[in-house]
Amino acid sequence: MKEILKTHDTFPKLLVRNAETFGDRKVAMREKEFGIWQEYSWKEYHDHVKYFSLGMVSLGLAAGDHSDASFVLAEDQEQVDKILDMKEQLPKVRYIIYSDPRGMRGYKQPFLLDFKEVENFGRELEQRDPGLFEKNVARTNYEDLAFICYTSGTTGFPKGAMLAFRNFLSMAANLMEVDNKFGKDEFVSFLPLAWIGEQMMCLSSALLTGFTVNFPEKPETVQENIREIGPSIMFSPPRIWENMTSTVQVKVMDASALKRRMYNWALPVGYAYSDAVFRKEAIPPLLRLKQKLAYALVFRALKDRLGLLRIRSASTGGAALGPDVFKFFNAMGVNLKQIYGQTEISGISCIHREGDINFDSVGKPIPETEIRLSDSGEILSRSPSVFLGYYKNPEETEKTLSDGWLHSGDAGYFTKDGHLVVIDRVKDVMHLNDGTRFSPQFIENKLKFSPYIKECVCLGNQRDFIASMICIDYPNVGKWAESRRLSYTTYTDLAAKPEVLELLAKEVEKVNATLPETTRVRKFVPLYKELDADDDELTRTRKVRRAFVGERYKHVIEGMYAGEEAIPIDATIKYQDGKTSRLRTTLTVRNL
Amino acid sequence: MPLLRIDDIHLSFGGVKAINGVSINVERGSIHAIIGPNGAGKTSIFNCISSVYKPQRGAVYFEDRKLTGMKPDHVTHLGIARTFQNIALFHHMTVLDNLMLGRHQFLKRGILAGGIFLGPARTEEIENRKMVEDIIDFLEIENIRKKPVGTLAYGLRKRVELGRALALKPKLLLLDEPMAGMNLEEKEDMARFILDINEEWGVTILLIEHDLGVVMDISHRVSVLDFGVKISEGEPAEVANDPRVIKAYIGEEDDFLREMEAR
Numbered sequence: 007m008k009e010i011l012k013t014h015d016t017f018p019k020l021l022v023r024n025a026e027t028f029g030d031r032k033v034a035m036r037e038k039e040f041g042i043w044q045e046y047s048w049k050e051y052h053d054h055v056k057y058f059s060l061g062m063v064s065l066g067l068a069a070g071d072h073s074d075a076s077f078v079l080a081e082d083q084e085q086v087d088k089i090l091d092m093k094e095q096l097p098k099v100r101y102i103i104y105s106d107p108r109g110m111r112g113y114k115q116p117f118l119l120d121f122k123e124v125e126n127f128g129r130e131l132e133q134r135d136p137g138l139f140e141k142n143v144a145r146t147n148y149e150d151l152a153f154i155c156y157t158s159g160t161t162g163f164p165k166g167a168m169l170a171f172r173n174f175l176s177m178a179a180n181l182m183e184v185d186n187k188f189g190k191d192e193f194v195s196f197l198p199l200a201w202i203g204e205q206m207m208c209l210s211s212a213l214l215t216g217f218t219v220n221f222p223e224k225p226e227t228v229q230e231n232i233r234e235i236g237p238s239i240m241f242s243p244p245r246i247w248e249n250m251t252s253t254v255q256v257k258v259m260d261a262s263a264l265k266r267r268m269y270n271w272a273l274p275v276g277y278a279y280s281d282a283v284f285r286k287e288a289i290p291p292l293l294r295l296k297q298k299l300a301y302a303l304v305f306r307a308l309k310d311r312l313g314l315l316r317i318r319s320a321s322t323g324g325a326a327l328g329p330d331v332f333k334f335f336n337a338m339g340v341n342l343k344q345i346y347g348q349t350e351i352s353g354i355s356c357i358h359r360e361g362d363i364n365f366d367s368v369g370k371p372i373p374e375t376e377i378r379l380s381d382s383g384e385i386l387s388r389s390p391s392v393f394l395g396y397y398k399n400p401e402e403t404e405k406t407l408s409d410g411w412l413h414s415g416d417a418g419y420f421t422k423d424g425h426l427v428v429i430d431r432v433k434d435v436m437h438l439n440d441g442t443r444f445s446p447q448f449i450e451n452k453l454k455f456s457p458y459i460k461e462c463v464c465l466g467n468q469r470d471f472i473a474s475m476i477c478i479d480y481p482n483v484g485k486w487a488e489s490r491r492l493s494y495t496t497y498t499d500l501a502a503k504p505e506v507l508e509l510l511a512k513e514v515e516k517v518n519a520t521l522p523e524t525t526r527v528r529k530f531v532p533l534y535k536e537l538d539a540d541d542d543e544l545t546r547t548r549k550v551r552r553a554f555v556g557e558r559y560k561h562v563i564e565g566m567y568a569g570e571e572a573i574p575i576d577a578t579i580k581y582q583d584g585k586t587s588r589l590r591t592t593l594t595v596r597n598l
Numbered sequence: 599m600p601l602l603r604i605d606d607i608h609l610s611f612g613g614v615k616a617i618n619g620v621s622i623n624v625e626r627g628s629i630h631a632i633i634g635p636n637g638a639g640k641t642s643i644f645n646c647i648s649s650v651y652k653p654q655r656g657a658v659y660f661e662d663r664k665l666t667g668m669k670p671d672h673v674t675h676l677g678i679a680r681t682f683q684n685i686a687l688f689h690h691m692t693v694l695d696n697l698m699l700g701r702h703q704f705l706k707r708g709i710l711a712g713g714i715f716l717g718p719a720r721t722e723e724i725e726n727r728k729m730v731e732d733i734i735d736f737l738e739i740e741n742i743r744k745k746p747v748g749t750l751a752y753g754l755r756k757r758v759e760l761g762r763a764l765a766l767k768p769k770l771l772l773l774d775e776p777m778a779g780m781n782l783e784e785k786e787d788m789a790r791f792i793l794d795i796n797e798e799w800g801v802t803i804l805l806i807e808h809d810l811g812v813v814m815d816i817s818h819r820v821s822v823l824d825f826g827v828k829i830s831e832g833e834p835a836e837v838a839n840d841p842r843v844i845k846a847y848i849g850e851e852d853d854f855l856r857e858m859e860a861r
Binding site: 040109 | 732734735736794798
């Protein structure tokens with residue numbers, strides 16, 4: 007891969023190369039629409055980029071224009087509305103370009119343009135100035151700023167990380183040396199494109215190797231569409247893997263007695279087998295045989311249902327994945343690997359190697375990447391993929407890049423065999439009053455393995471014990487309630503049922519049994535609503551924003567620590583369309 | 599010339615006079631609402647339009663062709679589609695099949711050609727599927743395309759029924775209480791779809807609806823019925839202030855009155 011980079015060292019150059027090499031013979035992207043996977047060849051991909059970029063040039067886009075954006079691309083009416091709502095705060099925006107004209111008939115503003123219109127401007131410019139696109143492509147450099155990628159804002163307001171072509175492409179090439187990707191690979195992209203993980207797959211990796219990127223029809227059809235494509239590579243944050251696990255668990259509960267028994271026999275076999283592989287032990291012949299049988303009877307079908315039958319390389323990153331989920335996938339033969347990285351290093355810096363998976367660690371650094379620990383245990387890294395700095399934020403840049411190393415803000419350590427283990431965010435590691443250190447995320451991940459718990463937040467910093475706020479998994483708990491003829495109306499109502507409280511208590515106790523005495527959850531309360539990214543409680547990649555949640559549910563938390571049995575709630579709920587409604591209920595605290 | 603002309607129709611069942619001389623003109627390209635208390639004869643008018651009932655006197659004309667006396671399936675051929683108050687779908691068939699069924703009357707190939715699925719039959723099927731997929735995209739029901747209708751929530755079924763009516767590519771769409779039993783969010787979605795169908799696809803819409811907020815917001819013209827007689831007609835604002843309308847509703851539906859006053 008690095009050979010290619012010598013001659014084609016930017017995204018545009020790689021795109022032109024791929025269009026020349028593959029032309030119309032190879033599919034670059036697919037998007038499901040009208041029930042059919044609509045295909046775009048590398049040639050078509052190239053032509054769209056060509057005419058759209060020229061169109062923007064004809065509208066006045068110049069090299070070096072970036073944030074403080076003058077052009078905004080919006081998918082549809084809904085997105086356009088969001089920008090129009092804040093147009094007054096965006097005096098520099100000159101054009102808003104949308105790709106789906108539906109519902110736009112009533113909009114007459116001259117600065118709104120259809121994507122196709124802009125492409126036509128591009129064609130006109132091509133007539134007037136032939137060869138301009140090729141000239142523009144040739145002008146791009148390896149060191150040029152490619153992209154300003156906003157950090158997800160888990161720990162504060164999002165910051166714009168400036169990444170050069172060098173950052174993206176060296177990361178992709180180095181990663182491929184240890185986790186190879188090929189032109190015939192299939193990838194399904196279903197997460198926000200603003201996330202570094204999607205950028206690194208859909209742009210740097212796809213352009214470098216020429217694999218096919220598939221876009222699902224609707225957010226609701228993702229699972230179905232993954233199954234239709236049968237991707238060979240997959241990269242998702244923990245949430246997705248957790249969802250798949252709980253889907254399987256729930257479906258098994260609904261399955262016939264025979265199927266349930268087969269599953270309950272096969273799963274421990276898979277666990278035993280993958281444990282042996284993880285420990286790099288010789289596998290006893292009997293276990294090997296059992297595993298083959300379990301695969302033929304259960305795991306193969308399960309993988310097929312989840313659309314993972316053709317997976318060659320699956321990885322998870324963005325946050326820690328609970329070891330149980332990890333084992334679950336490896337048990338059924340999906341070689342799920344943990345990666346570690348951050349936006350500021352163009353995505354990935356560590357990954358598990360094939361056959362060297364240890365589910366507590368995040369693997370080893372990829373080539374050309376140095377990782378060391380600071381005196382306080384913070385993970386520091388250095389590589390050609392480390393970003394240029396934050397956009398218009400020299401102060402933060404200075405802090406993050408001091409003495410030439412990228413400061414991650416994560417606490418970690420190395421194991422004897424050179425694996426990096428990430429404990430938690432340095433500032434998220436908490437201390438109880440008696441000095442016990444614990445990672446809330448670690449406990450939360452264990453709790454979230456329960457199919458009935460969708461999200462939870464553990465508390466206890468400078469307190470006497472650990473308490474937790476739990477969001478039930480609405481569909482799964484709903485199903486559980488229905489099977490017990492328990493009637494309920496809304497999420498709030500269901501979460502407040504005494505039976506549900508007991509169900510959750512059992513789940514928490516199961517987890518407590520696996521935790522050291524000092525870091526067990528002593529109290530919990532089921533919340534009256536799901537944590538939501540729209541309420542700023544989660545990031546768009548669904549990580550809990552602790553500070554925000556701590557502030558918002560302050561009186562719930564104080565109530566629990568003050569020893570209250572019931573906490574009254576009088577909250578205002580805001581809907582997406584801006585309407586609000588008032589909600590009054592009482593939360594019951596459960597002691598363990 | 600109005601698209602649909604209801605000309606002084608009278609309909610009675612035995613001694614009950616369901617419709618007693620009603621005339622309504624529905625203009626091309628408009629959204630026209632019929633409101634009125636229960637038993638005012640609203641659904642009977644729909645049944646007269648689709649020629650399920652034959653009025654004893656008077657007639658209904660569509661593009662100046664007399665519908666009264668025609669077979670109901672001929673009426674659909676002319677370009678009139680409808681949805682029902684109680685959803686009329688095939689519960690064990692998938693959403694897709696229900697919509698494809700909406701295209702059934704346009705299929706010209708016979709059982710044999712269709713069964714072999716070759717040549718023109720195939721082309722025809724693909725064309726119709728394309729049309730149906732357009733509707734699926736429009737109504738945003740991609741995720742339930744392959745689900746049996748019987749497993750869907752009520753609000754979604756209503757949406758599928760609307761899709762089935764749209765599959766007929768109608769010029770006039772009759773909607774019988776499209777929002778009954780829906781929650782606020784579903785109602786807003788449905789109102790959006792009705793407006794889009796009217797404005798983007800240019801379909802004329804005649805609807806019966808009890809949610810007066812919706813009726814007043816989206817209709818261009820409103821006719822009010824009471825005991826089989828049209829007591830008022832006009833733009834929403836005019837109708838709302840008509841003393842006869844208010845009087846017809848007093849004592850029966852206070853909500854109506856309050857809502858009218860609030861406006």
